[in-house]
Amino acid sequence: MxxxxxxxxxxxxxxxxxxxxxxxxxxxxxxxxxxxxxxxxxxxxxxxxxxxxxxxxxxxxxxxxxxxxxxxxxxxxxxxxxxxxxxxxxxxxxxxxxxxxxxxxxxxxxxxxxxxxxxxxxxxxxxxxxxxxxxxxxxxxxxxxxxxxxxxxxxxxxxxxxxxxxxxxxxxxxLRAPFYRPPGRAQARAELGVPGGARCVLLMSGSWGLGPLARTAAALADAGPHVLAVAGRNRELERRLRHAAGSRPRLHPFGYTERIPALMAAADLVVTSSGDTCSEARALGRRLLLLDVVQGHGRDNLQHELELGHADVTSARPEEVVRNALAALHRPPPGLSAGASxxxxxxxxxxxxxxxxxxxxxxxxx
The missing domain is CATH 3.40.50.2000 (Glycogen Phosphorylase B;)
Incomplete structure (x- = not known):
C-alpha cells in the first residue's frame, strides 16, 4: 500500500x-x-x-x-x-x-x-x-x-x-470525523444536564485557553445562560473554572475533552477565538461570537469569519463578552454550512x- x-x-x-x-x-x-x-x-x-x-x-x-x-x-x-x-x-x-x-x-x-x-x-x-x-x-x-x-x-x-x-x-x-455526525440538540443537552428550553453558550479559546475565560464564564453564567466552558490543556484555567462552578449551577466546566461535538450541539452560541472551531460551529449551524485574542494571523482569520456572516466580534473583557453574547443569543441561527458534509x-x-x-x-x- x-x-x-x-x-x-x-x-x-x-x-x-x-x-x-x-x-x-x-x-x-x-x-x-x-x-x-x-x-x-x-x-x-x-x-x-x-x-x-x-x-x-x-x-x-x-x-x-x-x-x-x-x-x-x-x-x-x-x-x-x-x-x-x-x-x-x-x-x-x-x-x-x-x-x-x-x-x-x-x-x-x-x-x-x-x-x-x-x-x-x-x-x-x-x-x-x-x-x-x-x-x-x-x-x-x-x-x-x-x-x-x-x-x-x-x-x-x-x-x-x-x-x-x-x-x-x-x-x-x-473537520474531525465526529463533527460530520454530531448528536442531536436534545440528546446532547440531556447528557450534559442543560434544560431543553434554556439558553446555552459554549465558551472556548483554543487548546491553550487564551484570555480571561474563568472570569468570563462566571460573568456569563451570572447573566442567565448555561455556560459550557472548556479550558483545553490549560490546567490552571480548568482549576479556576471548577472553582467558579462550585457556586454557579449554570456553569459546566471542562478541561481537555473530546466531547466538543456534543457541547457544540447543545449550545445556541459558540464563543471562541477564530480558528478551526469556527468551521466546526458553522457545520453544526451555530452562530459565532469571536474573541479578539489571537494576534497576527488570528486578526486576518477573524476578519474573514466576520465576512462569512452569522458571526460577531468582541474583546476578551468579560463585561463586553456578556453584553455581546446576550445580544447574539437573540439573533437567528444560520443554517448548516456546506462543510456539514x-x-x-x-x-x-x-x-x-x-x-x-x-x-x-x-x-x-x-
Whole structure:
C-alpha cells in the first residue's frame, strides 16, 4: 500500500486536527499514514524553547502582531533566519524518517516543516502543503511544494503573492470525523444536564485557553445562560473554572475533552477565538461570537469569519463578552454550512491527489 508522512506541529491543536483529517481521507483510499510533530523533531530543548517563545509573544500585547506583520508576512530577514535555523534542525530528522518510511506523499500542515521538507535532496515523493489561515505568511510558501491546499480564494491570492505561478487547490476546511455526525440538540443537552428550553453558550479559546475565560464564564453564567466552558490543556484555567462552578449551577466546566461535538450541539452560541472551531460551529449551524485574542494571523482569520456572516466580534473583557453574547443569543441561527458534509473535502482532496499523480492508491500516475 502507498504510504504518506504527515508533518504537524504542537503549537495549539489546529495543526493536529488538519493532519488527522488528511490521514483519515488517505486511509479511506487505501493508504497507510504516520504523523510526526515538527516541534518534537527539533529536539526536546529546542522544541520546548520554541513553544515558550511563541506563548510569550502572544502574552505581550502587540508583540506577535509586530513580528507577524513586519517579519513573517513580508518574509523579512529575521523570519528567514528563524526558518533557516529550524530547517537545519529538522532536516536530518526528516531525512531519516523519509529513508525509513519511503513515503509516496508528504503533507506539511505546519509552516516550520515546509522548507525543511522541500530541502530534502533526491526526493521521490510528492509534497502537499495544507494551510487553513486566510493569509498564509511567507514561510508557508516555499519553492518545491507540488501543491498548496487552502480553504479560501483570499488564501490563494496570499500564496500567489510569493509564488505567482504556484499550483493551488481551494478545498473546504476538513473537520474531525465526529463533527460530520454530531448528536442531536436534545440528546446532547440531556447528557450534559442543560434544560431543553434554556439558553446555552459554549465558551472556548483554543487548546491553550487564551484570555480571561474563568472570569468570563462566571460573568456569563451570572447573566442567565448555561455556560459550557472548556479550558483545553490549560490546567490552571480548568482549576479556576471548577472553582467558579462550585457556586454557579449554570456553569459546566471542562478541561481537555473530546466531547466538543456534543457541547457544540447543545449550545445556541459558540464563543471562541477564530480558528478551526469556527468551521466546526458553522457545520453544526451555530452562530459565532469571536474573541479578539489571537494576534497576527488570528486578526486576518477573524476578519474573514466576520465576512462569512452569522458571526460577531468582541474583546476578551468579560463585561463586553456578556453584553455581546446576550445580544447574539437573540439573533437567528444560520443554517448548516456546506462543510456539514464530508463530501466537499473528500472530493477536493481526491482531486488534489490526482493533480500530483497520486490519484490511484498504490499507483503513481505519470
Amino acid at each position: 502507498p504510504h504518506a508522512l504527515l508533518v504537524s506541529g504542537s503549537l495549539g491543536q489546529g495543526h493536529d486536527v488538519m493532519a488527522r483529517a488528511c490521514a483519515d481521507s488517505l486511509q479511506e483510499r487505501g493508504w497507510t499514514t504516520s504523523t510526526v510533530d515538527a516541534m518534537a523533531l527539533l529536539g526536546q530543548r529546542a522544541g520546548a524553547a520554541g513553544e515558550a517563545v511563541f506563548r510569550h509573544l502572544l502574552d505581550l500585547p502587540g508583540v506577535y502582531d509586530a513580528f507577524h506583520f513586519s517579519a513573517l508576512r513580508p518574509g523579512a530577514r529575521l523570519a528567514l533566519l528563524a526558518d533557516a535555523a529550524a530547517r537545519r534542525r529538522l532536516g536530518p530528522a526528516l531525512r531519516e524518517l523519509v529513508a525509513a518510511q519511503r513515503p509516496q506523499l508528504v503533507v506539511s500542515v505546519f509552516a516550520t516543516a515546509t522548507s525543511a521538507v522541500n530541502g530534502l535532496r533526491a526526493r521521490d515523493f510528492r509534497h502537499l502543503v495544507l494551510c487553513t489561515d486566510v493569509t498564509p505568511h511567507r514561510l508557508w510558501v516555499q519553492d518545491g511544494t507540488d501543491l498548496f491546499l487552502v480553504t479560501s480564494q483570499v488564501a490563494a491570492c496570499a500564496v500567489r503573492r510569493y509564488r505567482p505561478d504556484a499550483p493551488i487547490a481551494v478545498v473546504p476546511a476538513p 464530508p463530501l466537499g473535502w473528500r472530493t477536493g482532496f481526491a482531486a488534489a491527489l490526482d493533480r500530483v499523480g497520486l490519484g490511484t492508491a498504490g499507483e503513481v500516475q505519470g
